[in-house]
Amino acid sequence: MLTKAVLAVSLVAVLAFAGAAFAGKPSGSSSIAGPYVMAASPSGSPLTATSTSTPHYGDTITFSVSTTATNQPFVNLVCYQGDALALNSWDAYFGPLSGQTFVLGSGMWAGGAADCTAYLGMDTSNKYKVLASTSFHVDA
DSSP, X not given: OHHHHHHHHHHHHHHHHHHHHHHTSOSSOEEEEEEEEXXXXXXXXXXXXXXXXXXXXXXXXXXXXXXXXXXXXEEEEEEEETTEEEEEEEEESSSTTOOOOEESOBTTBOSSOEEEEEEEEEEETTEEEEEEEEEEEEBO
């Protein structure tokens, strides 16, 4: 009898941990690629993605995103110079008003190299859930 009780408690614990582990994972597949450096055409028309070369401070960049987890994905770009936060920027990657570009610089980042990570994610009950990420270096 004691063996059955221990087995039942163990099974409940395993299922509880498994449920917690799967509860945080989004359904669907997601990816983020880039950064792609943007450049204006000679005629001054809108920016277009031109290369996947190493971005530099001051460049405008974008990412290619894909997800089946949501129809309203966001990208959060976070950059550090050493341990100091240099940039924390967000953009929607859906809808007509989204810019889908980031300028590598901010009031906290006045120049120099940085290391960045772009997080593709979605809003779930007022919490940001990361679906995919990519890290890269920015040259001075």
